[in-house]
Amino acid sequence: MKLEIVSPEATLFSGEVTMVTVPGIDGEFQILNNHASIVSILTKGSIKVVADNIHIAKESLSKFEKINDTTYHLPIQTGTLEMNDNKIIILAN
Template sequence: MDLQCEIVTPMDIIYTAPVGLVTVPGEKGEFTVLKNHAPIISVLSEGKIRVIGKDGQENFFDCKSGVVECKSNKIVILIHE
């Protein structure tokens, strides 16, 4: 099973796709989530979310604050952009 990523704002789902990796600005520092990552929930700080899709395309999303949850190869990022 691929790592699935969904990025959600209060207004819309702005990204949903299988990904190779996701890097987020955690409250205690930036961290990267890869396939089979241990379950985690973290508060996000202001910064950039970096997503590399399965096709190798790199995307960046602005984040003012938010929350990320990763479990069972699904990462959901709730952000205020």
């Protein structure tokens, strides 16, 4: 599935992923391929991105924490998420 993470300053990530975990207002939840359409408000926490081949632009790399070769975390304060047709768009602050 396709993931795009956008902040007010720039696009932080755009690429194919296998799983995304986000901090929802009612708790952390996970999105996998073919997830039902959803819109959600995000709270303070970390977006966890898992992909077989992650490529993060050099100018955004300092915002992410590398966990291992396939997993990165991005701390956020707030945000919104929309998932539709295997495309996730996250607007994060």
